Amino acid sequence: MSTAHRIVIEGESYLSLETIADCYHIEVVRLREAYGLGLLGHGRDHGGTIVVATRHLDRVAEIVRLHVYHRLDLDVIGELLPPEDS
Numbered sequence: 190m191s192t193a194h195r196i197v198i199e200g201e202s203y204l205s206l207e208t209i210a211d212c213y214h215i216e217v218v219r220l221r222e223a224y225g226l227g228l229l230g231h232g233r234d235h236g237g238t239i240v241v242a243t244r245h246l247d248r249v250a251e252i253v254r255l256h257v258y259h260r261l262d263l264d265v266i267g268e269l270l271p272p273e274d275s
Contacts, residue, residue, distance in 0.1 A: 194208045195243070196235055196240055198233060198235070198240075201242055201243075201244075202242070202243040203232075203233065203235065203240035203241060203242055203243065204240060204241060204243055204246075205235070205238045205239065205240050205241075206220045206221055206224060206232075206238070206239050206240075206241065207238070209241065209246070209249055213249060213250065213253045215253050215256075215257060219256065219263070220249070221239070222263055223252055223256075223263050223266075224239060224241070226263055226264070226267050227267070227272070227273070228248070228252055228263065228266065228267055228270065228273065229241050229245055229248060229249065229252075229273060230242065230245050230248070230273035245273065248270075248273055251270065252266055252270075255269070
């Protein structure tokens with residue numbers, strides 16, 4: 190992944206939902222839905238785009254695994270996973 194997609198805010202690295210969706214081969218609409226349900230922790234608005242801290246990428250991988258490969262609904266995943274720290 191090119192570092193051109195990485196955004197640094199207050200010393201922490203972030204990626205847009207679009208970049209994360211591309212990396213994990215998932216539709217961005219699914220990540221937006223997961224974000225809206227609070228599954229990805231607290232993101233930030235960066236120029237009209239939602240960005241999520243890269244420290245949450247393990248969480249994204251778990252959500253993708255459960256949603257795409259095990260076909261669980263995001264609501265169910267929200268019940269299974271512990272709350273994400275901000």
